[in-house]
Amino acid sequence: ILSQSQSEKGGFKEVIFKVSGRGSYSKLKFESGVHRVQRVPATEAQGRIHTSTATVAVLPEAEEDDLVINEDDLKIDVYRAGGHGGQGVNTTDSAVRITHLPTGEVVICQDERSQLKNKTKAMAVLRSRLLARAAEERQERESSARNAQIGRGERSEKMRTYNFPQDRLTDRRLGYNLSNLDRRMDGDIDDLVDALSEQDQADRMSRLEEDGD
Structure with missing residues (x-):
């Protein structure tokens, strides 16, 4: 119970x-x-x-969701990081902005000096957000199914x-x-x-x- x-x-x-x-x-x-x-x-x-x-x-x-993100659904922009972080951060195009086109979800990461590390972090955040979105949609569907049943x-x-x-x-x-x-x-x-x-x-x-x- x-x-x-x-x-x-x-x-x-x-x-x-x-x-x-x-x-x-x-x-x-x-x-x-x-x-x-x-x-x-x-x-x-x-x-x-x-x-x-x-x-x-x-x-x-x-x-448990087994989320696979299609690369074709992503728009990835790189640009020079701004703000604090030291000279090394600002002299290369290390900042990454990832847009998930089907949902419009946008994640920006510029904490690391490495573009690859920023992309990895951004993808992790995006995956978490998409999983949360999928869970919410599933709950809505189950709620609708429950209402239809009872x-x-x-x-x-x-x-x-x-x-x-x-x-x-x-x-x-x-x-x-x-x-x-x-x-x-x-x-x-x-x-x-x-x-x-x-x-x-x-x-x-x-x-x-x-x-x-």
Whole structure:
């Protein structure tokens, strides 16, 4: 568990956890969506069924960036360094300005007397900035993906219902109605995951065939 936020009335507002293992995302991604729960709370004296929803988002863990900078994307200018630094700095074209054309990111380095050393430093700074930019863009994409997955949390968007009074789990995508709800809540959903994976593959094949026509 990475983080959890408890609600004032008991239970949790949000839980964030990490699942590791080969193929974990390809399997668990089908759990994304709105899960509807129907139950009779212990505090319900009249025995009325209460309905609530829980939204689930499953996102892949971002891998460490392997950034390759294309030399064709760079504009490198060299010029005579100005300001303090001694006579040696100012008598040669040692200052380096690197512009990353696709992003407009500009890095200037003139600390060293050697043009090569300044270029090396400037490239290191540029690489760090581009990595930070890529991380920010990835976070924005993941945030958008998460919002698309969890929707608005409305009951009309539900993809699965857990009906405790009737001991029934209903998956709308598959059209399944299954019993033994306690066992399902303990994590015995391999048959559902496998069926959803097969359905997804069939849908992909169908779309490919349609595109090929």
